[in-house]
Amino acid sequence: MFFYINNTPIFFLKEYKTLTIIQFCDLINVVIPRFCYHEKLSIAGNCRMCLVEMNNGIKPVIACATNISANIEIALDSLLVKKARENVLEFLLINHPLDCPICDQGGECDLQDQTIVYGSDRGRFKEMKRSVEDKELGPVVKTIMTRCIHCTRCIRFSDEVLGIRDLGVIGRGSSSEIKMNNVFFLDHELSGNIVDVCPVGALTSKPYAFTARPWDLKSIESIDVLDSLHSNIRVDIKGSRILRILPKINEQLNENWISDYTRFSYESVQGFRIKYPYLSLNKSFFSFLDFDLFLRLGWEQCIEFFNIFINLKNFNLFNFFISSGIGLFNSSFYYFISKFIKNSNFFIESLPSFNIDSRSSYYINSFNNFMKSNYFLFYNLNLKENYSVFNARMQSYLNNSFYKKYIFYIGLNIKHTYSVYHIGNSSSSFYSFLRGKNLNLNYFNSLVKKNISLNLFSSDIxxxxxxxxxxxxxxxxxxxxxxxxxxxxxxxxxxNSDLVNNHDLLKQTDLFSYYYKTNKVENNNSFFIYHGNYLPLVENVSEQNNNYVFLPSSNLFEVEDSYINIFGDLQSVNQSQDFSEKESIKSDFYIFKNILFSFYYYLNKNENISFYSVDFIFNELVFYYLNYFFIFFDIFPYLKNYNKNNLNIQFSTGSYYLKHFISNLSVRDSFFANYSSTLRSFYKIRESRKLSSFC
Known part of the structure; x- marks a missing residue:
């Protein structure tokens, strides 16, 4: 059996029954215009732009809601279809303002593009156009509702992906408009995606307003390194500045979405950054100082000071702290450097204490695999705030699932976007749950009796x-x-991090600490170096020991590196920005190369080894590291189920480092949220709404 598209016969398979005409045409790269249809949202069928002609119909049908069947003939470009599309576009343009030159959607507008291809060359409407009052959706989304064509994509996105039913249509006919449901703020971590969903300029990005045109931008594909999902993104640059970050479609990871945290992270990096190296010393640090010293240095002066300083002070212990989220190349380089120095410790920020005898302990199954289960248990996880893209994918799956899914939740009483059974606030609530002293016991008993599988999501080993x-x-x-x-x-x-079980270890005066792009500095000794692009929260540092050198380096958009996400996928970050020539910012490799020479000169001098060996050690180190790195990733595809008992990596929950130095930073506590004007406004409005609800 066959069916025909534009008189081309196509063999009919039974799998095609579940496909609509527009879905099948997308598979074979045949273009059908559309406004209301979106592949990740439910079908509305109200724009009528995807009309096609069928042999057994007396009038055109919508391709987005008509399934493929055998022996049908579909015409996509007949005279009737062309005339119908012209009429649809003419009706859509009746009340649409002619403000394309000042619209931020210009150059990317579906209405603009389709009018050129499918529209008429003239209009017949001579009456007054209607106008609609703009809505206030918060600091992320800018609205010009007169441009709205009522495709209802934003409403379906809010209901099905965000899980908040705050948008809807009121009125009928020419009086229809999109309204908010008794709120004045689109409160969700994925609210910026509503701009990408809108096919016209009714919803645009507030921070991006009137900054650039699409043809002025250079686009670079990369990945988001701010969480372990590593969503695929597109970075748009004009000159040397990042103007926006958009999602890149990846069906296995982030689909079409990214979080607002990722979308506006560039604001903090570009808006708040220390651009020059400087030195901060207290007058008590050296006996010849009569006052506190805060001095901007050149790079040659900075390296020279470090050479002099490291020879004046006797350090017996070296600590290296790096941030989680550093690429595999840079983090491995620092790790191997620390192993060449005697009496040194290496720490990674926020490194969890997982059992890593096998990769299944710190990887999770692919999204499609674990969602086959009907029962889930979340323990102390706030997916909506800290893992919003993952949460949105789960929300969409629960909405579209044929079978009912049961989700049990243990933790603080937070707002979920889907239905959950809240067992209690802590693990003790779960123990009472097992003993039969909980209101949700009936659901749990039915779960056990059926002997079905349970998916547990937790970060508590x-x-x-x-x-x-x-x-x-x-x-x-x-x-x-x-x-x-x-x-x-x-x-x-x-x-892995070295274990430090002795609290007094970090209080030694002969301790030297090197912090590489960490989110927090906890230092009780006399001197430390911070290597990064901003100085983070400094804890336990008094005025007497606030002595450090700041070395400005590249940010996350100025490096190329490799990352492995929580599903085990190896991806690469592409460099989006170059170092500014007017700013004294150096690459990570340049900085540590000079620090490394100072280290080895100091160590070799103390051990009566000639300076010539420094060159030899450095070259051997780089050669060893590069060979290790590339050999590992050459065989990486074959290591999906390997066991690494030979690594001897051990963790201790009693470690001082794991208990005190590292805290679980939430999204809103991070540098990117605090120094992005858009994200800061977003959380400020959210907090004010919470406070007003108790008044």
């Missing part, structure tokens, strides 16, 4: 181990979620 030891489930799939970027990559390369 102790709770995961306890639940797996119960043995009451037919199949228990444990997914250790870690939100911090590239943690899985560190475990794969064998990079």
């Amino acid at each position: 102790n709770f995961n181990s306890y639940l797996s030891s119960l043995g009451i489930f037919d199949n228990l799939e444990i997914n250790n979620l870690n939100f911090y970027s590239n943690i899985s990559g560190y475990f794969d390369l064998g990079i």
